[in-house]
Each structure stands twice: as structure tokens, then as C-alpha cells.
Amino acid sequence: MKELILILIGSALVNNVVLSQFLGLCPFLGVSKKTKTAASMGAAVIFVIMIASAVTYAVHYMILVPLHMEYMQTIVFILVIAALVQMIEMMLKKVSPAIYSALGVYLPLITTNCAVLGVAITNIQDGSTFAESMMNSLGTSVGFLIAIVIMAGIRERLEGNDIPKPFQGMPIVLITAGLMAIAFCGFSGII
């Protein structure tokens, strides 16, 4: 149990998916203009990563390993995740329109989020058990939520500021992301 909690903290803060592994940068920079949309994006990422890593875990150990096809891992995972997100979207639209409209456009956007694929592959490479890999997925996606919400908060504050012309727009955002990454280094001592 203690180990699982350590995995959770480790993947959420110490090895933050965005700020120390540099995965999922595209939505991190693209959807972080407002705190509200950033939070929806983060919630959608948690949802998709949890389901995707459970399914890819099953696909790897129940299909790829018995067939000795481990080398096809990356391409199979991409295919499975893309189809999976599409299926979930269709089901949600019918079963739960409330969740569907809350997640909105973010659900299909995540199909191509490399953080999702990254977590799925890391889980297999580390040889984790199912419980460990689910904990790792939860930690990673919560880490993404934390990072993107903090980023959106900072960007909202940046809005009214007098930024030198060469730094306006994306440059200042990237500098902010860099500073955040340095700040997150401070967590490296806790486990």
C-alpha cells in the first residue's frame, strides 16, 4: 500500500508528465489560456488515461505477449487508444449526455495526446503489476491536471501585464513553463 502511494506521489509531482518528462506539451500550451477550460482538459485527460492504460495493459499481456509480438507495441497502442477514445465518445453521447457535453471537444483532442501513449508504454516497460500501473496512470494524469491548471492561472495573470514586445505571446509562456519545470525540481527530494 505504501508503495502504491509512493508511486502516486512520484508520478504526480516528482516525475511530472509535462514538466519533467515533456510529454503532452501540445495541450499544455494550447488549452491553458483559461483556468476553466484547462481544468476540463485535465479532467478529460484523467478519464482517458485511466481507461487507456487499463485497456493497453490487457492488450499487451493478453494479446501481444502470447503471440510474441511485443515489438509491435507502439503502433498497436496508438491504434487501440484512438479507437478506444472514439468508442468512449460514442457511448458517452448516448449513455451520459451530461458528461459528454462537459468533456466536449477535449475528448477527441486527447486521442493524439502523447502523454496517454507515454503512460501506457511506461507501464509496460517498468514491468509494473496492474495495480501499480493504474496508480501510475492516476498519478500521471493528476500531475497533468496540476501542471495545466497552474499554467492557466499564471497565464491569466500575465494577460494584463506589460511584457516586452519580443516576449509577448508564446515566448513568455515557454519561459513560464521552464520556470515551472525548475520549480518542480524541488519535489525531487521527497521520495
Place this chain on the structure above:
Amino acid sequence: MIANSIPYMVLAFNIQNVLIGGAFVGVLGLVLGVALGIIGKMFFVKVDEREVQVRECLPGNNCGGCGYAGCDGLAAAIAKGEAPVNGCPVANAEAKAKIGEIMGQTVDEADKKVAFVKCSGTCDKTERKYNYYGINDCRKAVMVPGAGDKLCSYGCMGFGSCVDACQFDAIHVVDGVAVVDKEKCVACGKCVSTCPKALIELIPYKAPQAVACSSKDKGKDVRVACKTGCIGCMICTKQCETGAITVTDNLAKIDYEKCNGCGKCAEKCPQKIIVAR
């Protein structure tokens, strides 16, 4: 095999593995595709086809002038019968008629409206009471004492917040006062809600005359502030045969329901503030 005769190729390239891999991904793709198809059928959500058709008739600017969240929102509301078929202020009569046809209703031709800025205090007509060096935005400038730098505290400040709000390039600041291009204006009402002084009003496109002033000051004060403002002299009310003009709070107002467009008011107005359009 040719590959076998070149020793270093053997390790890197094995045609059998490539074929198996390709076939595997192909089969997997096929299975997923079929599964997606089945799920798509199983979880099919019926969308009102009229909604799609109505959406095609709407302009797609997503201006929000109708009060719904964009054109998709209005299309859904029209299809459900929650919004009137002529709910879109931007669509032209032809598009509205088409929407009415889809919904099986006749559209009562609503009068086309346009925005009108009720101020004519251009730079040569009014003076400045101080120099404003703040942010170039009406909603900020209106906060400073005296509500802007023009002598008239009712008039257009000319910083162009309405110009920024307009998605149709229909309003521009000319000589210190915003002017609406009535051909381009679609009466979405964005500028009306943006103007901090509530100077902009939606009036009928066909309106022959309009009062281009919003000052509620007494005549004497108006003359000090602006060479052209409405002084509330009541001459126009006496000229009007249909009783369309009333003066309340020292400001003339035209009732477009009653106005017959004779133009006598504009002729006699001593301040030339009732303008023919």
C-alpha cells in the same frame, strides 16, 4: 533470397516478421473498425435533421446576437421550437424564409434594424475639458471624472470599443465619433451592449430621420458643451403632424411607429440635430 547473400542485411531485415507484423496490425485495425461500426449503430443518437438544415441556413459568424451560444445553439433551439424561426438578427430575409420553410412556418417579415450612434459631437463641434492619457478604451475612459475628456459628458468618446466589438466591420470612428455603416450593419447588438454611455440604439433600417444626440442637459448647458446638441426647444414636436416626436428630459425622441418620414422636423431643427439618413 537475395537478402541472405548480403550478411549484414540478415540481422536487420526479415521479410517474414514484417509480413506477420503488417498482417497483425491489419487484422487488429479491421476488428477495431468493425467494433466501432457496431458500437456506432448500437449507441446511435438521433439528431433532429431539421437542426442540421437550419444550421446550414444560418450565417455561422457565431456572433451571439440571438442570445444563444453561437449558431449551433440557435439551430438547436429553432428545431426544438424554443426560438422563433426569425431568431437570427444577422440572416437575410431569404435565409429566414428558408428556415421557415424547413420548420413549416411562415416568417412574418421583421423590420430590418440597424445600429445608430446617437451623437454627432465631432472634434470640431465640441471641446476637450482635459487631456486623457489613459488606456484607449471607452470602458476605461468612462471611469475617470467627467466620464471622458469631451466637454459633453453624454457624448461619444471616440476610443472605439464598439469598433472592436463589431465582427462585421460596420462601425468606425470618424472625426471623434463612431459612425455605423448601415449597409454592413446586421443589428447583432454587440456595439449596443459595449458602449458604456449607451449611445447606440437599434432603429429601423428604413427610419428616415434620427436624433443624433443623447444629452439630457438643459439647453444652455448643451450649447456650452457642444455646438450641435439637442437643446430641447420643442420646435420639432410642433412641426410633426403625426405626433411622432416627443421631448423628454430635454431630449427629442422619435417614435418610428408613428413617423411618416415627412422630414419637417429635420428642416426646422435649429441645432440640425435631427438628421436625415
